[in-house]
Amino acid sequence: xxxxTIICKDCGAEFTFTESEQAFYKEKGFENEPQRCPECRRxxxxxxxxxxxx
Numbered sequence: 107x108x109x110x111t112i113i114c115k116d117c118g119a120e121f122t123f124t125e126s127e128q129a130f131y132k133e134k135g136f137e138n139e140p141q142r143c144p145e146c147r148r149x150x151x152x153x154x155x156x157x158x159x160x
Contacts, residue, residue: 114143116150 110123121143131139142150 110139112139112141114146115141116146117143119143119145 107125107128109125110128111120112123113120123139127140140147
């Protein structure tokens with residue numbers, strides 16, 4: 107498995123999906139690769155949680 111370069115569907119930035127991240131996804135049973143860069147994932151998660159911290 108090699109690192110993959112992916113284009114974020116939200117901001118269009120390139121980000122690297124590393125071998126270790128790929129292994130983690132496989133271990134957790136995730137079938138799809140991430141579609142958002144880490145920054146957009148954080149923003150989306152915060153938006154989903156309405157900025158609330160638990």
